[in-house]
Amino acid sequence: YELRRRRAFRPPACQVFAQPYTLLEETDRFRFSIDPEAERQLPSIIHNKVQIISGKAKVPKAVAERYTRRQNIGIVFSGGPAPGGHNVIAGLFDAAQRVNPENRVFGFRVGPDGVIENEAVEITREFVDDYRNLGGFTMIKTGRAKIDSKQKIDLSRETCKALGLDALVIVGGDDSNTNAAFLAQELVNDGIQVIGVPKTIDGDIQVRDDQGQVLCAVSFGFHTAARAFANAISGLANDASSDIKYYHVCKVMGRVASHLALEVALQAHPNITIIGEDLVDFVDEERLEKAAKENRIDYTAYGMTLRHLSRIICEGIVKRAGAGKNYGIIVIPEGVLEFVNEVEVFIMKLNTIIAEYNRTHDRDFHSAFPSLQGKLEYLHRLAQRSRDDSAFRLWNTRDEDLFNDLPEFFQEGLLTERDSHGNFQFSQIHTERVLMGLVQDYLNILKEKGIYKIGIDAAYFRKALAKAGLDPDRFGPALFQNFGKGHFLLTKAAIISAKTLRQELERAGLIGPEEKLPEVIDKIYKKTVPSFKVQEHFYGYDGRG
Known part of the structure; x- marks a missing residue:
């Protein structure tokens, strides 16, 4: 019943589509600076103006004839699936049939490969009705191939001409x-x-x-991903x-964009959310001030380091x-590491090394070096080359030393195979494990320094001591650095163990050297000792590999 109901639902259309005719009208409201390289490579389309869809009740006869002429339209999904894909096909089919029942719509199977290989299926009323309002891209499937060579473009042109296509609709991300x-x-x-329909869970087509x-x-x-993830994280x-x-x-997925993490934060209100784009403009004012006093410039004060990011999390x-x-709850976008200085440098260098190897060798990098050890040995040879050849600076001994200091799982993540678009696959790297490992290490240091402590509710402290027959006003000043000044009490920085606790109480004359520590005091002390426990979760579609 639920499935039938879902298929029968008809989403409301924009008012403009209620008119018999919809026309495209150019507008000068939007202005863009033209990138010289884009202009060089896309000379025929780069100066296209933004077009506004307008609804018309009547149009001239010539326009009506052109509008209703028989057309063939192709559609293909590219990249990861997202809710709403089937309704793009349904909307296209319904509109084409409304304008002219002889219009035909063809779906290309398994992504752009379907266009290259002419693997097309005609979309019929029965076919489209089976998938209306259903999630996924199961109707014609999707793929991650790229039409990025002369041969592939020529084959795609042949496909379009063989089917007599007037237009090809590509549903995909950036x-x-x-x-x-x-x-x-x-x-x-x-x-x-060729018409592009913006589809991305990442939210990075803005x-x-x-x-x-x-x-x-x-x-x-x-929108659907943000709502689903926010609901799950709220729970x-x-x-x-x-x-x-x-x-x-x-x-949270999103590759190098933090839009999804930010939207989840706005909806679910986690305790800490890291936004990668904010890290780009980070300036460590304290380091700059210190360097200025020493009459020098500290360039490392610009941008975020892994160490500093972990300390910001620790502060919270x-x-x-x-x-x-x-x-x-801590929310981290999967691509946050690209905004961290040293990681960004490693990714750029390794991307170049892998691409250059693949360009000049018959076997690709990951086939030639299937093990981490093999990859590290190749990088070592590059570092040696930098010593012998001053012109080679891509990977030097300093890079090697820094890379070798990283945990093995992080090295494997940075050397993981790139996706079909050549992008680093952030979903394949344990970002949260990298950060939380550093956080755990620094929290241990803060615990030893007497900084990382759990506050004790003042009312609970008074109640517990009164019940045990002890005077909270006598013990409070000896135990807490802020006794009488706050709702939550923090033990003194010097109290970092049962021994130092005893020493403070003896110094205050509250117990003798041979006296047993009051049980209630021991119990309260143990409540102030933090144990940092983490559970990791990934929210997203992990289908980029």
Whole structure:
């Protein structure tokens, strides 16, 4: 019943589509600076103006004839699936049939490979009705191939001509739409339109003109993903505040964009959210001030390092612990490491090394060096080469030393195989494990320094001591650095163990050297000692490999 109901649902259409005719009208409202390289490679389409869809009740006869002429349209999915894909096909089919029942729509199977190999299926009323309002891209499947060579473009042109296509609709993300632009350039003289439909869960197709006006605020897929992830993380927050013993670290997909993590944060209100784009403009004012006093410039003060990022997270954890909350939710975008200085440099260098190897060898890099040890040995040879050849600077001995200091799992992640678009696969690297390992190490240091402590509710302290027959006003000043000044009490920095606790009480004359530590005091002390426990979660579609 539920499936039938879902298939029968008809989403409301924009008012403009209620008119018998919809026309495209150019507008000068939006202005863009033209990139010289884009202009060189896309000369026939780069100066296209933004077009506004307008609904018309009547149009001239010539326009009506052109509007209703018989057309063949192709559609293909590219990249990861997202809710709403089937309705793009349904909407296209319904509109084509409404304009002219003789119009035909063809779906290309398994992504761009279907276009290259002419693997097409005609979309019929029965076919499309089976998939209306259903998630996934199962109707015609999807793929990650790129139409990025003369041979592939020529084969795609042959496919379009064989099917008599007037237009090809490519549903995909930023890479897919970039690829679509190049294909449009190649097919423009053939009279075949290429139309890109922005689809990405990452939310990183946001078009703004030079005045900051937004053309594509939200792509389909993003809204559903944000809502689903926010609901799941909200439920996790309830768990965290119920068992009060874990930090749940939630890695949210989005590749190098933090839009999804930010939207989840706005909806679910986690305790800590890292936004990668904010790290780019980070300036360590303290380091700059220190360097200025020493009459020098500290360039490392610009941008975020892994160490500094981990310490920012630690600062939030310590503050929460001081308020009696040694638990919570941390949201991390999967691509946050690209915004960290040393990691970004490694990714760029390794991308270049792998691409150059693949360009000059018969076997690709990962086939030639299947093990981590083999990859490290190859990098070692490059580092040696940098010593012998001063002109070779891509990978030097300093790079090698820094890379060898990284945990093995992190090395494997940085050397993982790139996706079909040549992008680093952030979903394949344990970002949260890298960060939390550094966080754990620094929290241990802060614990030893007497900084990382769990605050004790002042009312609980008074109640517990009174019940045990002890005077809280006598013991409080000896135990706590802020006794009488706050809702949560923090033990003195010197109290970092049972021994130092005893020493403080003896110094205050509250117990003798041979006296046993009062049981209630021991119990309260143990409550102030934090144990940092983490549970890791990944939210997203891990299908990029």
